[in-house]
Structure formats: C-alpha cells, structure tokens
Amino acid sequence: xxxxxxxxxxxxxxxxxxxxxxxxxxxxxxxxxxxxxxxxxxxxxxxxxxxxxxxxxxxxxxxxxxxxxxxxxxxxxxxxxxxxxxxxxxxxxxxxxxxxxxxxxxxxxxxxxxxxxxxxxxxxxxxxxxxxxxxxxxxxxxxxxxxxxxxxxxxxxxxxxxxxxxxxxxxxxxxxxxxxxxxxxxxxxxxxxxxxxxxxxxxxxxxxxxxxxxxxxxxxxxxxxxxxxxxxxxxxxxxxxxxxx
Amino acid sequence: xxxxxxxxxxxxxxxxxxxxxxxxxxxxxxxxxxxxxxxxxxxxxxxxxxxxxxxxxxxxxxxxxxxxxxxxxxxxxxxxxxxxxxxxxxxxxxxxxxxxxxxxxxxxxxxxxxxxxxxxxxxxxxxxxxx
Amino acid sequence: xxxxxxxxxxxxxxxxxxxxxxxxxxxxxxxxxxxxxxxxxxxxxxxxxxxxxxxxxxxxxxxxxxxxxxxxxxxxxxxxxxxxxxxxxxxxxxxxxxxxxxxxxxxxxxxxxxxxxxxxxxxxxxxxxxxxxxxxxxxxxxxxxxxxxxxxxxxxxxxxxxxxxxxxxxxxxxxxxxxxxxxxxxxxxxxxxxxxxxxxxxxxxxxxxxxxxxxxxxxxxxxxxxxxxxxxxxxxxxxxxxxxxxxxxxxxxxxxxxxxxxxxxxxxxxxxxxxxxxxxxxxxxxxxxxxxxxxxxxxxxxxxxxxxxxxxxxxxxxxxxxxxxxxxxxxxxxxxxxxxxxxxxxxxxxxxxxxxxxxxxxxxxxxxxxxxxxxxxxxxxxxxxxxxxxxxxxxxxxxxxxxxxxxxxxxxxxxxxxxxxxxxxxxxxxxxxxxxxxxxxxxxxxxxxxxxxxxxxxxxxxxxxxxxxxxxxxxxxxxxxxxxxxxxxxxxxxxxxxxxxxxxxxxxxxxxxxxxxxxxxxxxxxxxxxxxxxxxxxxxxxxxxxxxxxxxxxxxxxxxxxxxxxxxxxxxxxxxxxxxxxxxxxxxxxx
Numbered sequence: 001x002x003x004x005x006x007x008x009x010x011x012x013x014x015x016x017x018x019x020x021x022x023x024x025x026x027x028x029x030x031x032x033x034x035x036x037x038x039x040x041x042x043x044x045x046x047x048x049x050x051x052x053x054x055x056x057x058x059x060x061x062x063x064x065x066x067x068x069x070x071x072x073x074x075x076x077x078x079x080x081x082x083x084x085x086x087x088x089x090x091x092x093x094x095x096x097x098x099x100x101x102x103x104x105x106x107x108x109x110x111x112x113x114x115x116x117x118x119x120x121x122x123x124x125x126x127x128x129x130x131x132x133x134x135x136x137x138x139x140x141x142x143x144x145x146x147x148x149x150x151x152x153x154x155x156x157x158x159x160x161x162x163x164x165x166x167x168x169x170x171x172x173x174x175x176x177x178x179x180x181x182x183x184x185x186x187x188x189x190x191x192x193x194x195x196x197x198x199x200x201x202x203x204x205x206x207x208x209x210x211x212x213x214x215x216x217x218x219x220x221x222x223x224x225x226x227x228x229x230x231x232x233x234x235x236x237x238x239x240x241x242x243x244x245x
Numbered sequence: 246x247x248x249x250x251x252x253x254x255x256x257x258x259x260x261x262x263x264x265x266x267x268x269x270x271x272x273x274x275x276x277x278x279x280x281x282x283x284x285x286x287x288x289x290x291x292x293x294x295x296x297x298x299x300x301x302x303x304x305x306x307x308x309x310x311x312x313x314x315x316x317x318x319x320x321x322x323x324x325x326x327x328x329x330x331x332x333x334x335x336x337x338x339x340x341x342x343x344x345x346x347x348x349x350x351x352x353x354x355x356x357x358x359x360x361x362x363x364x365x366x367x368x369x370x371x372x373x374x375x376x
Numbered sequence: 377x378x379x380x381x382x383x384x385x386x387x388x389x390x391x392x393x394x395x396x397x398x399x400x401x402x403x404x405x406x407x408x409x410x411x412x413x414x415x416x417x418x419x420x421x422x423x424x425x426x427x428x429x430x431x432x433x434x435x436x437x438x439x440x441x442x443x444x445x446x447x448x449x450x451x452x453x454x455x456x457x458x459x460x461x462x463x464x465x466x467x468x469x470x471x472x473x474x475x476x477x478x479x480x481x482x483x484x485x486x487x488x489x490x491x492x493x494x495x496x497x498x499x500x501x502x503x504x505x506x507x508x509x510x511x512x513x514x515x516x517x518x519x520x521x522x523x524x525x526x527x528x529x530x531x532x533x534x535x536x537x538x539x540x541x542x543x544x545x546x547x548x549x550x551x552x553x554x555x556x557x558x559x560x561x562x563x564x565x566x567x568x569x570x571x572x573x574x575x576x577x578x579x580x581x582x583x584x585x586x587x588x589x590x591x592x593x594x595x596x597x598x599x600x601x602x603x604x605x606x607x608x609x610x611x612x613x614x615x616x617x618x619x620x621x622x623x624x625x626x627x628x629x630x631x632x633x634x635x636x637x638x639x640x641x642x643x644x645x646x647x648x649x650x651x652x653x654x655x656x657x658x659x660x661x662x663x664x665x666x667x668x669x670x671x672x673x674x675x676x677x678x679x680x681x682x683x684x685x686x687x688x689x690x691x692x693x694x695x696x697x698x699x700x701x702x703x704x705x706x707x708x709x710x711x712x713x714x715x716x717x718x719x720x721x722x723x724x725x726x727x728x729x730x731x732x733x734x735x736x737x738x739x740x741x742x743x744x745x746x747x748x749x750x751x752x753x754x755x756x757x758x759x760x761x762x763x764x765x766x767x768x769x770x771x772x773x774x775x776x777x778x779x780x781x782x783x784x785x786x787x788x789x790x791x792x793x794x795x796x797x798x799x800x801x802x803x804x805x806x807x808x809x810x811x812x813x814x815x816x817x818x819x820x821x822x823x824x825x826x827x828x829x830x831x832x833x834x835x836x837x838x839x840x841x842x843x844x845x846x847x848x849x850x851x852x853x854x855x856x857x858x859x860x861x862x863x864x865x866x867x868x869x870x871x872x873x874x875x876x877x878x879x880x881x882x883x884x885x886x887x888x889x890x891x892x893x894x895x896x897x898x899x900x901x902x903x904x905x906x907x908x909x910x911x912x913x914x915x916x917x918x919x920x921x922x923x924x925x926x927x928x929x930x931x932x933x934x935x936x937x938x939x940x941x942x943x944x945x946x947x948x949x950x951x952x953x954x955x956x957x958x959x960x961x962x963x964x965x966x967x
Contacts, residue, residue: 075795081804102438109449109464113832117461120886121452124461161796168794188794196782197433212800213807215741215782218430220615221346222742223357226570231737233808237350244351244427245324288600291610291626302421302626321425353426355613355625 059099070153090194093203103130136183139174282371325351384408387683390690392477394925394946396631403645412651415474424622443471447836454847476632483619483745484595487936490558519903532943536629540564540593556756574811578775594746595629618745656702692928696898697842720821720897722933728814731872740780748776767854769818815859856880896930914949
C-alpha cells in the first residue's frame with residue numbers, strides 16, 4: 001500500500017516556504033538610505049521561482065523518496081537553526097543530482113576490468129553514483145526489514161541512528177556484497193551538499209544552510225572588509241547565484 | 246627591471262593605498278603627468294577599457310558619464326545593476342563607488358569601494374573626461 | 377590517414393604556464409609556433425564570471441575546471457608488488473586541463489627553491505655523511521645553482537605578479553621576511569597581502585616561540601598591478617574562491633593573463649585547443665623528432681603537426697606519459713634499476729590541526745589563496761640539525777585559511793557527532809571560530825617510486841595509461857611525526873579552547889583525500905644521461921630537439937610548492953633555445 005504521507009508533506013512544505021521567503025525578505029537589512037529603493041528589488045528576487053522549492057522527483061522512486069526524506073530529516077533535523085532537511089530541499093537536491101550528469105557518472109573512469117583493490121586506490125566499483133545510490137537504498141531497506149521488520153523511513157529515531165552508525169562503520173554486510181561503507185560515503189556527501197550547495201541546485205532552501213554557519217555566499221568583495229571586520233562578526237547580506245544573476 | 250619604490254609599512258589600508266599606487270606608477274613614463282583621478286583609475290583598468298565599444302571583464306567606460314546604468318549592448322550586466330535604473334552622474338557614481346554592494350546589492354563588479362570622498366571626486370572628474 | 381599541417385619552427389604541447397611562456401617568448405622572437413591544448417579554450421570574462429564561478433559544488437566538489445578522468449587517467453599502486461588500478465575520480469591531486477591548465481585554478485604559492493634542494497645530495501653528504509642517505513633513496517644534485525636561476529625567478533615573479541615580503545635582498549636581511557631564503561636581487565613586485573586574524577595569530581605565536589614567520593609569497597595581487605609585458609591585474613578582493621577556481625578580476629596570476637594573450641597577438645603563433653597530442657613522432661633513424669601526432673577532439677580527426685622543435689609542456693605527469701608513449705629514452709625499471717624515463721617520481725607529505733577559539737571571529741570566507749603566515753625554520757634553515765631526528769628533507773609550516781566554502785569547510789571539535797542536532801549546533805558555533813595550522817613536507821626520491829605504462833588499462837584514445845607507483849618511506853614518516861609534534865606545540869601555545877591533534881601522516885599514500893597537486897619527477901634533470909632524462913636546459917639527452925618543461929624535471933620534491941622553479945626553469949630554457957640552440961641545433965651539452 002503506497003504511503004500517502006508524501007502529499008501533505010509537499011503541500012505544507014510549499015506553503016511553509018512561501019511564508020519563510022516573505023518573512024526573510026521584509027527583515028531589515030540595514031542598507032543605507034540611497035539603497036532602500038533596491039530593497040524592493042531584492043525582495044522580488046527572493047520570491048523568484050529559482051528560490052522556491054520544486055515539488056516532485058525525477059529519479060527517486062516512491063520507496064527511495066521516503067528513504068531520502070527520512071534520512072534528510074534525521075541527519076538535518078528541524079531546530080532553531082534551520083528547518084528540517086526535507087524543507088531545506090535536500091531530497092530535491094539529491095534527486096536532481098542523481099538524475100543529472102554527476103549521477104550518471106560524468107567525469108569518472110568507470111571502465112573495467114574491476115578489482116576491489118586496497119583502500120589507497122580509492123573507489124573501484126563499476127557503479128555510477130546513481131546506480132550505487134539505488135542499490136544502496138534497496139540493500140539498506142532490506143537490512144532494516146530483516147533486522148527491525150520495517151523499512152528505514154518507518155524506524156524509530158534511535159533505530160535509524162543505529163543503522164546509520166553501523167553503515168558508517170562498515171559494519172553492515174549487504175546482500176549481494178555491495179560495500180556498505182561506499183554507500184554511506186555517498187549518502188553523507190550528498191546530505192552535506194544538499195545543505196550547503198547553492199540553492200540553484202535544489203537544496204539549501206532560502207540559503208538557510210549558509211545562514212546557519214554565516215557563509216555570505218557568492219558576492220565576496222572583501223578588500224576593505226579584511227580590516228573592517230577583523231575579529232568582528234560579518235554583517236553583510238547572504239547572496240546566492242540567483243540573487244546575483 | 247628596476248626595483249619598485251615602496252613604503253616600509255606594507256599593510257594595505259586605504260590611507261596608504263594612493264601612495265603605493267603612485268609609487269608603482271612612478272616607474273612608468275608619464276606618472277608625473279597623471280592627474281589624481283587618472284592615477285586612481287588604475288584600480289579599474291584590469292577590467293574596464295576607455296575605448297568605446299571595447300567590452301572586457303567589465304564594460305567600456307567611454308562616455309560613461311551621463312549614460313544610463315547597465316545600458317551598453319555587448320556586455321551582460323547583472324540584474325542588480327539594471328534594476329537601479331539610474332543615470333550615472335556625480336551623485337550616483339559617488340554612491341556606487343563608495344560602496345558598490347550597498348548601492349546595487351548582488352552586482353558583480355569585483356571592487357570593494359573607495360571610502361575616501363576626495364578620491365571619489367577626483368576619480369569621477371576623470372571619468373567625466375572619458376568620451 | 378592523418379591530416380598533415382605545414383611544418384613550423386616550434387610545436388608546444390600543452391598551454392599552461394610553461395606552454396604559455398614558451399609560446400610567447402618564441403613567437404615574439406619571430407619563430408612560427410603552434411600551441412596544442414588538449415582541453416577547451418577559456419576566458420576570464422566568460423568562464424570565471426560571477427556568479428557563475430562562485431559555485432562550490434561545480435568547481436570544488438565536482439572539479440569542473442580540471443581534467444576529465446573519464447577519458448584519461450592514471451593507474452595507481454603503492455608498491456611494485458601490487459596491481460595498479462585506475463584513479464577513477466580525482467582526489468589526491470587535481471590535474472588541470474584547458475587553456476591555462478592548472479595555472480588558472482592554482483592557489484598561487486610561489487617559492488624560490490635554493491641550493492639546499494639543487495645540491496641536495498652533496499650538501500647532505502657533506503654535513504651528515506654518505507651513510508645518512510638511505511640506499512634506496514635516489515636523490516641527486518640537479519646540476520644547476522640558485523645563482524644561475526635567480527634572474528629567472530625574478531622574471532617569473534614579475535610576470536605572474538607575486539605579492540610578498542622579501543627576507544634577503546642582496547644579502548641584507550629584511551624585517552618581516554624569510555631570513556632563510558636565498559638572496560634575491562629585488563623585492564617582490566607587490567607588497568604582501570593584507571593579513572587575517574588567523575595569519576596574525578600564527579605570526580604572533582611563532583615569533584614568541586623564536587621562529588621567523590613571514591607572509592606566504594603568492595600570486596594574488598595585493599594592489600592593482602601591470603606586468604612588464606602590460607598585462608593588467610586587478611586587486612584581490614579576498615573572495616575566498618581561489619584554489620580550484622578562476623579569478624573574475626584577473627587578480628590571480630595565470631598563463632591566460634600573463635603570457636598566452638601575448639602569444640596570440642603574434643601572427644606567427646597558432647593556438648589549437650581540443651587537440652590531444654598522442655605521440656612525439658621521430659624520424660626514421662630515431663634520432664630527431666619530426667613533430668607531434670594529435671587527435672582533433674572536435675572531430676576525431678588524426679593530425680600530424682611537423683615541427684623543428686618539440687616542447688613538452690603538458691604538465692609533469694603528461695610529459696612523462698608522452699615520453700613513454702613516444703619511446704624516447706629508456707623506461708625505468710625498478711627491479712633492475714636500469715633506464716631513466718619514469719624514474720624518481722615524487723610527491724609531498726603534510727599534516728595539520730584545527731584550533732577552535734570561543735572568543736575569536738575568523739571570517740574564513742574572507743580570504744584568498746595565499747593568505748597564510750609561513751615559517752621556514754625547518755626547511756631552508758640549514759642550521760636545523762636533522763641528525764637527531766634522522767630524516768632528510770624538511771617542512772614549511774603555516775597558519776591561516778584560504779577559504780570558508782561550507783561544503784568543504786565546516787569544522788567541528790573532535791567527538792562531535794557527524795549528523796543531527798549536535799552536529800548542526802557545532803557547525804553553527806565553530807564555523808567562524810576556527811583556524812587551521814599545517815605543514816607541507818618534502819618527499820625524497822626512491823627506487824620504487826616511479827612512473828611507467830600500465831599493462832592493462834587504456835584511455836579513450838586506446839593508449840596505455842600511465843601507471844604511478846608511489847608510497848612514503850620511513851624518512852617521510854619521521855619527518856611527518858616531527859612536523860606534527862611542532863604543530864602541536866605551536867597550537868597549544870596559542871591557548872585555543874579546543875584543538876584537534878596534529879596527526880602525522882604515517883599510513884600509506886592514498887589517492888582518495890585531496891593533498892596537493894605537486895607531482896614531480898619522471899623526466900629528471902641531471903648532468904649525466906646515465907641518471908637523468910634531460911640536461912640542465914631541459915633538453916632531452918636522447919633527442920636534441922625535444923625539450924621538457926615542468927616539474928617532471930625535478931629529481932626530488934621539496935617542502936615548497938613547485939611553480940616558482942617551474943616558471944624559472946622554463947624561462948631559462950627559453951633563453952638557451954633562443955641564444956644557443958637555434959643557432960646550432962644539437963645537443964647543448966655533450967653526454
């Protein structure tokens with residue numbers, strides 16, 4: 001029976017985001033008098049389609065979408081710092097990345113013959129990132145069902161934590177012998193990317209990841225700031241590729 | 246290549262910036278004849294040509310004074326600069342050069358600004374001469 | 377059949393720093409030159425425009441400006457007893473590709489290697505005795521001296537636009553500079569960059585401990601700068617997108633600014649991009665090169681470019697590959713120790729630590745490629761006694777951050793969970809409250825560290841890939857343990873709230889995490905064809921009209937970054953070509 005928990009999530013995610021965008025755009029930016037005329041322009045930029053979370057997936061199939069959403073919300077939970085991973089668009093980032101050229105193995109040498117090799121020789125699987133992801137999610141869910149009777153997304157938080165820790169430590173042996181550590185490496189990397197890559201890639205919605213740490217983004221004319229902000233908190237705006245286009 | 250004359254205290258602050266600049270230019274032939282504005286303009290030459298129609302990393306500044314901002318064909322301006330809707334005159338240039346990001350947030354000129362008002366006046370006077 | 381082009385005086389393989397230097401100098405002196413670049417053309421206004429270039433995912437994580445290893449890569453192993461496997465993704469080193477090569481996305485660090493490197497074997501033998509050098513260590517004197525190279529260092533620094541504080545100008549020590557540097561005729565073309573808090577703090581701490589810190593000499597422009605040829609460079613904006621990125625403001629020295637445009641101005645110069653050179657073609661007697669064979673990657677067409685002089689400037693590793701594929705010189709075999717091509721491949725080691733300060737604000741994103749304070753007390757300082765520590769070589773140490781790009785940089789104290797709420801809180805708290813200290817260590821050359829052709833794997837053009845066999849030895853492990861210990865002491869003296877432990881690099885070299893793109897050796901320089909591939913003018917001993925430019929000529933690797941001598945040796949070789957070789961083509965030095 002397909003889960004329909006996706007539908008309400010998507011609708012409320014959209015609404016929440018629109019609210020968040022409006023809220024942030026009207027916050028005072030401390031711009032000098034002459035630039036106040038530009039604030040309206042900046043506000044419009046914040047409401048551009050590029051900053052809105054796009055519903056729907058092109059790569060992730062239903063069970064995979066549930067897995068990735070559960071993973072994103074578990075690794076990047078909602079708190080006072082940022083919304084949760086799903087609202088940040090991390091699953092959207094992952095979906096588009098897997099469907100895109102990186103997911104398809106662009107700029108990787110994937111030809112055989114293949115050999116497991118030793119760790120110092122790095123990645124030696126014949127799999128593209130998308131293939132690894134797909135196989136890894138299936139294998140992880142099979143493990144979870146075998147161990148807990150439920151797929152990853154339906155586990156309790158403490159059970160999810162245990163699975164992830166064991167994946168990270170390479171302690172889980174997947175059926176079919178897909179190396180679980182290699183899968184965890186790519187999982188974790190894509191979560192970090194979904195949190196911190198430019199929002200144009202689908203994640204880091206409203207630049208919340210950047211704002212969490214204080215990374216100001218793509219406009220970086222700091223020649224005078226080097227002295228002005230030495231040992232002082234930077235107060236400039238946070239701008240993305242969309243903002244600066 | 247003869248050594249470049251330089252000041253001892255080499256921290257880059259806006260106060261010694263023109264001194265360093267003039268020091269470097271004193272090695273070139275006509276440095277003594279450069280008006281202050283033209284010396285200051287050396288900050289801009291990596292990106293901006295003074296020849297009409299010559300677009301590079303930045304747009305040509307020939308005829309810049311009086312022109313609508315972000316208006317030259319053949320150069321892809323940022324939306325930020327287009328949206329200002331200003332014409333370049335003493336006031337708008339002064340504000341822009343003082344703090345480009347404050348004037349047009351998200352514009353893509355790789356320049357942090359000229360905090361000294363007298364320097365800006367000199368530079369703008371020079372920009373006026375670019376036809 | 378291959379398409380034949382009209383013969384030219386010079387064909388240059390690769391359009392990075394050395395290819396650009398040679399192309400400019402020789403075309404300006406009236407020679408007909410064809411420059412072939414495997415990758416795509418590039419321009420700062422398009423490729424490095426903002427906001428396009430400010431894309432950490434595309435350019436840092438997915439190495440957008442670097443070599444596409446889908447079509448050509450190397451195979452890797454630590455030891456000859458292992459089977460080498462392809463480097464399937466870029467990792468440890470980030471190879472360049474495209475017009476400007478890695479000179480477009482480097483970090484700018486530019487040092488002057490000195491006689492402690494050029495005369496390494498004789499100096500260590502003299503000071504420490506012959507027995508101090510392990511038998512399997514194949515270091516050798518280069519055959520050149522710092523004094524010979526000095527004017528060319530000066531030239532390269534002006535062309536690349538280096539900002540720095542000199543330490544020794546004509547024998548007079550300068551305050552704030554490196555007291556261990558070899559004497560230089562002139563100061564740097566530009567003053568040192570502004571300092572960051574991290575730079576200030578490292579400087580203060582090391583001074584207190586009796587060390588001699590100085591700002592990193594680097595190719596970011598501290599002020600607007602015009603090169604001697606008239607290339608205009610903007611002032612660095614400290615944007616924090618330096619290494620792995622091209623500069624939007626021409627504020628980082630690069631061949632696409634400093635030399636290639638001047639070659640392009642010459643009618644006698646032709647640039648062909650998307651041109652993948654597959655082999656140097658030899659005459660029937662196998663004595664002289666007649667030109668190069670290449671594939672036009674836009675059409676797939678095979679081409680032959682005849683030339684009187686062939687310059688391999690394709691980056692050290694690709695140079696070695698081409699020599700092997702072209703069967704120039706005898707390939708090195710580690711078991712018999714016969715042959716020279718591929719011999720003495722080397723790399724670098726290093727270690728580092730992160731210091732967390734609850735009460736400081738570092739603003740790591742406000743930075744640039746060379747923004748660090750360095751110390752040379754354990755490298756060019758010949759008074760530093762290696763004896764008790766039992767290693768050959770040395771390490772530079774430094775403090776500062778080059779960037780704050782969040783995918784790559786989100787430091788958290790040791791013990792922080794890798795995900796979840798505590799992770800987020802730690803990232804938020806410490807992102808701007810952390811700074812790095814690190815060391816860069818030399819790696820000597822060894823019998824079993826070498827390059828040859830792989831027996832199994834082929835690239836997209838069907839040619840055997842090059843195989844890299846490399847690992848650290850006890851010498852480098854001892855150096856790294858020593859460096860980590862020093863970093864630990866420096867870090868603790870700064871009284872951080874928390875400090876990660878500086879872990880020495882004692883595991884086998886791995887291709888996975890990024891380290892440095894400082895690959896050296898394979899076509900090494902020397903005074904005797906029995907132990908080198910090129911002479912001190914970078915001319916092949918075997919084929920007088922083939923010159924090899926780049927760090928493949930280095931017989932060992934230093935703690936310093938390689939680009940300074942790479943540029944200087946290219947300029948020196950160009951002078952020899954112009955003033956001597958062309959007047960009477962032949963072996964410059966009788967074997």
